[in-house]
Amino acid sequence: MTPLPAAADLLASAHVVALPMRVRFRGVDVREAVVFEGPCGWGEFAPFAEYPDDEAARWLAGGIEAAYAGWPAAVRDTVPVNATVPAVPADRVADVLARFDGCTTAKVKVAERGQSVDDDVDRVAAVRDVMGPSARIRVDANGGWSETGAVEALARLAAYDLEYAEQPCATVEELASLRIALARNGINVLVAADESIRKAEDPVRVARLGAADLVVVKAAPLGGVRAALEVVDACGLPAVVSSALDTSVGIAAGIALAAALPELDHACGLGTVSLFERDLAVDPLRPVAGRLATAHPVPDATALDELAAAPDRQHWWRDRLARCLDLLTEGVPR
Incomplete structure (x- = not known):
């Protein structure tokens, strides 16, 4: 199990972005996501907006794995x-x-x-x-x-x-x-x-x-x-x-x-x-x-700024991330 970071550490490196779609897909015109950096690179938290916190928490666990633990060995490049x-x-x-x-x-x-x-x-x-x-x-x-x-x-x-x-x-x-x-x-x-x-x-x-x-x-x-x-x-x-x-x-x-x-x-x-x-x-x-x-993408600082979500969406996503981290800390299955 990946050790969980402190909420303050996770939020300190978090960026909430909004990416416009070329074509409407799955009812989505703009895709929102949170990306954050850890010792192993960058992770992502982007459960769809309608998903409840207990389901969304699994997405956060995946992002934390990427940023704080890394991935298993590959058998193909x-x-x-x-x-x-x-x-x-x-x-x-x-x-x-x-x-x-x-x-x-x-x-x-x-x-x-x-x-x-x-x-x-x-x-x-x-x-x-x-x-x-x-x-x-x-x-x-x-x-x-x-x-x-x-x-x-x-x-x-x-x-x-x-x-x-x-x-x-x-x-x-x-x-x-x-x-x-x-x-x-x-x-x-x-x-x-x-x-x-x-x-x-x-x-x-x-x-x-x-x-x-x-x-x-x-x-x-x-x-x-x-x-x-x-x-x-x-x-x-x-x-x-x-x-x-x-x-x-x-x-x-x-x-x-x-x-x-x-x-x-x-x-x-x-x-x-x-x-x-x-x-x-x-x-x-x-x-x-x-x-x-296989790759470990690094976000572009300019893109993070230009694709930043609106302030109200920033607040919404950061609150959601904190709630889901609490659920993981309490032992929601990962």
Whole structure:
């Protein structure tokens, strides 16, 4: 377990930033985050605003691990990454993909509120058209479909040779039932679990109930790189590492996780810095030739100043960080 810093020390080096998005993503136009420096480098605390403190505390544990303990040894120096396509109209797909240098896998957002399956099909078709027949395409519904809706949507989307569907339904029970329904209907699409891993009190339940073919793991929501590695080991399923719309500081933890996995057979969702208008790092972690190298990004002092959040948001985030540190000190599981 990583020793916890004093609140005064953590807050003394903390910077609250607000990064404008190129495209609205996950309902977010501006991504807010806290970054702070420790003896091992920089860490990030950026749970989404709606998350309660007990859940957000795990994100803080991950940031503290990065800044105060460092990460496990890597078994590879670079990791493959996928392009990420938000729920944009089909005619904007090519522009989005152009920001992901050399990526041969794309994750496409589907089941967006206010959109239809027709919109999803058009978007995925455009991705296949731009990337060609050899590219891998995965879709991410963020739990937005019912089981029936998922069967109907995936029956249509399967025509584009999907690598897998990420969190097509919200609950573990629905995922388990969906896998059976897909097989019965001859729909050859694998199921990956994301929210059912990172937001669950018992992430291994996915594996016990046979609810997924793969697990998607994110360093910050699971409490850090070491905690995420333990989850992967306990689940015993192939793992895909993804981001939580992190700055380069947070992405570095995801790369460290992917670099430390014993096996890595899938491109990782760690290229999302390309979705920001501007990042805070001196050398932003954007994919080159479809890969990212292990790194310890250092924020640029000018960027920290120019991207600083408004005073009321500074206060909100610093209070939240202090509350979450108190929870960790009291022994909330990490």
